[in-house]
Amino acid sequence: xxxxxxxxxxxxxxxxxxxxxxxxxxxxxxxxxxxxxxxxxxxxxxxxxxxxxxxxxxxxxxxxxxxxxxxxxxxxxxxxxxxxxxxxxxxxxxxxxxxxxxxxxxxxxxxxxxxxxxxxxxxxxxxxxxxxxxxxxxxxxxxxxxxxxxxxxxxxxxxxxxxxxxxxxxxxxxxxxxxxxxxxxxxxxxxxxxxxxxxxxxxxxxxxxxxxxxxxxxxxxxxxxxxxxxxxxxxxxxxxxxxxxxxxxxxxxxxxxxxxxxxxxxxxxxxxxxxxxxxxxxxxxxxxxxxxxxxxxx
Amino acid sequence: xxxxxxxxxxxxxxxxxxxxxxxxxxxxxxxxxxxxxxxxxxxxxxxxxxxxxxxxxxxxxxxxxxxxxxxxxxxxxxxxxxxxxxxxxxxxxxxxxxxxxxxxxxxxxxxxxxxxxxxxxxxxxxxxxxxxxxxxxxxxxxxxxxxxxxxxxxxxxxxxxxxxxxxxxxxxxxxxxxxxxxxxxxxxxxxxxxxxxxxxxxxxxxxxxxxxxxxxxxxxxxxxxxxxxxxxxxxxxxxxxxxxxxxxxxxxxxxxxxxxxxxxxxxxxxxxxxxxxxxxxx
Numbered sequence: 001x002x003x004x005x006x007x008x009x010x011x012x013x014x015x016x017x018x019x020x021x022x023x024x025x026x027x028x029x030x031x032x033x034x035x036x037x038x039x040x041x042x043x044x045x046x047x048x049x050x051x052x053x054x055x056x057x058x059x060x061x062x063x064x065x066x067x068x069x070x071x072x073x074x075x076x077x078x079x080x081x082x083x084x085x086x087x088x089x090x091x092x093x094x095x096x097x098x099x100x101x102x103x104x105x106x107x108x109x110x111x112x113x114x115x116x117x118x119x120x121x122x123x124x125x126x127x128x129x130x131x132x133x134x135x136x137x138x139x140x141x142x143x144x145x146x147x148x149x150x151x152x153x154x155x156x157x158x159x160x161x162x163x164x165x166x167x168x169x170x171x172x173x174x175x176x177x178x179x180x181x182x183x184x185x186x187x188x189x190x191x192x193x194x195x196x197x198x199x200x201x202x203x204x205x206x207x208x209x210x211x212x213x214x215x216x217x218x219x220x221x222x223x224x225x226x227x228x229x230x231x232x233x234x235x236x237x238x239x240x241x242x243x244x245x246x247x248x249x250x251x252x253x254x255x256x257x258x259x260x261x262x263x264x265x266x267x268x269x270x271x272x273x274x275x276x277x278x279x280x281x282x283x284x285x286x287x288x289x290x291x292x293x294x295x296x297x298x
Numbered sequence: 299x300x301x302x303x304x305x306x307x308x309x310x311x312x313x314x315x316x317x318x319x320x321x322x323x324x325x326x327x328x329x330x331x332x333x334x335x336x337x338x339x340x341x342x343x344x345x346x347x348x349x350x351x352x353x354x355x356x357x358x359x360x361x362x363x364x365x366x367x368x369x370x371x372x373x374x375x376x377x378x379x380x381x382x383x384x385x386x387x388x389x390x391x392x393x394x395x396x397x398x399x400x401x402x403x404x405x406x407x408x409x410x411x412x413x414x415x416x417x418x419x420x421x422x423x424x425x426x427x428x429x430x431x432x433x434x435x436x437x438x439x440x441x442x443x444x445x446x447x448x449x450x451x452x453x454x455x456x457x458x459x460x461x462x463x464x465x466x467x468x469x470x471x472x473x474x475x476x477x478x479x480x481x482x483x484x485x486x487x488x489x490x491x492x493x494x495x496x497x498x499x500x501x502x503x504x505x506x507x508x509x510x511x512x513x514x515x516x517x518x519x520x521x522x523x524x525x526x527x528x529x530x531x532x533x534x535x536x537x538x539x540x541x542x543x544x545x546x547x548x549x550x551x552x553x554x555x556x557x558x559x560x561x562x563x564x565x566x567x568x569x570x571x572x573x574x575x576x577x578x579x580x
Contacts, residue, residue, distance in 0.1 A: 011577070041579060050403045050578040070406040078404035084397030089314050097307040101405035101412075103300055142401070152404075 001026045001182040007056035016042045027180040031193035034203035077143030081155035087128035133164045194283040227275035308419040321381030361447025362439035363468040369435040386490035387503030425480040432476040456539040478538025488565040495569035
């Protein structure tokens with residue numbers, strides 16, 4: 001659905017992106033992570049044709065954005081952090097104007113979308129009277145109106161309250177479920193990315209330093225929290241199984257070792273087990289490892 | 299069809315902004331002031347002297363048409379230019395500053411088309427504004443001195459002098475001159491539009507435009523530049539005055555407006571090239 005190939009871009013001699021590539025399959029939700037200035041927004045700008053890459057190309061549905069932007073963006077919707085509407089006009093007028101740039105305004109379709117995002121009562125009010133959450137709903141409405149197959153989300157939940165964030169997440173997941181929509185999700189909120197995305201890429205200083213599925217990140221090397229009465233004996237068993245002692249109460253075991261067997265061996269050896277639990281790595285753990293330079297680029 | 303829909307949207311945006319209406323308000327106030335001045339005895343005596351020295355009857359030419367012509371002659375280049383520069387300087391730069399452009403760029407519209415829509419809107423705004431000043435000035439003048447009477451034209455700088463005793467002929471010439479002023483002022487809007495396409499603050503686009511206009515006007519009045527006056531934009535923009543001549547000098551008008559049209563196309567092209575090669579980061 002979206003293919004980003006070898007993007008390289010510098011602004012005034014300062015490198016913003018270096019040979020970044022990634023690919024989104026239809027119906028996939030893909031997270032783009034990185035610190036400020038890592039190149040996420042530049043990537044999005046190039047995908048939308050707002051920024052011209054020095055090297056590389058973006059294809060949406062097989063059509064090059066750089067060579068045929070109008071055709072490539074026909075079925076694309078985008079939402080930005082703090083979306084800038086024409087504040088002195090109503091939400092409805094904003095939709096009408098923005099849809100004019102997409103080739104036409106269908107009032108019936110607009111009413112349906114407005115209803116769906118829950119803005120019907122306030123759609124005739126001036127946008128300057130809207131709360132941040134309402135602006136995001138209007139942003140979602142304008143992004144959905146061209147009936148997009150690809151949705152680009154740039155920090156869409158920044159500044160929303162927890163209820164707003166949950167509503168937004170559920171809405172996007174529902175869209176994917178109903179329409180098989182492909183989503184590129186650019187965010188700082190790692191927990192949100194983990195909950196929404198199938199795969200993620202991490203950018204650091206303009207380079208892609210990680211790409212992988214969220215499940216793979218979660219599973220990784222099995223790690224366990226253990227509390228034993230006699231630690232020395234337990235550590236010996238861990239090592240004999242090819243495991244690793246990470247800390248006094250934390251161990252890693254090879255994936256092929258059944259944790260039940262491990263506990264059984266401890267009990268047989270007379271080691272009293274007070275606590276044993278699987279520790280799941282979060283996306284945040286992986287993100288911090290990679291940005292601290294501990295993780296290996298792939 | 300889609301272009302018209304986009305143009306309608308652009309005009310809706312333009313006229314929904316309070317700044318766009320500032321100029322209309324300012325001109326209405328100015329027209330009231332000019333009419334009050336015209337009602338003063340001393341002002342009427344001055345005009346009487348001017349008309350009668352040319353062997354004409356004051357009563358015929360102390361009229362709503364003459365007052366409207368004076369309002370347009372005096373105000374459009376000085377006061378009008380400020381609002382044209384402000385509005386045209388805003389049309390791209392302000393949207394970029396406010397972040398609206400990135401919402402637009404998420405749409406499948408080309409940059410050239412976007413600029414064409416905006417430029418057309420600015421041309422329509424400029425043209426309609428001139429007509430608004432003409433119509434509102436005339437309406438107020440009718441309220442003050444009545445609708446009857448002819449049109450007296452005296453523009454020493456361009457050496458144009460004319461008198462139209464019949465109302466119908468005077469009104470037709472006044473309407474023609476409004477069209478001429480409208481076309482002339484599009485050049486000013488084009489300068490501001492071009493700067494608006496650069497990486498620039500909206501206010502800077504307006505200030506640079508006004509600076510160019512006023513420097514051009516000042517230099518044009520230097521005796522040294524008299525032989526080169528046709529090279530000045532403001533001199534070309536004043537060509538509309540020839541539409542008021544008893545025998546219209548069409549070759550002079552066509553020449554000047556051809557230069558202005560060529561200049562407008564060049565200004566648009568430069569603006570477009572600057573806009574096309576810019577990166578717009580989200």
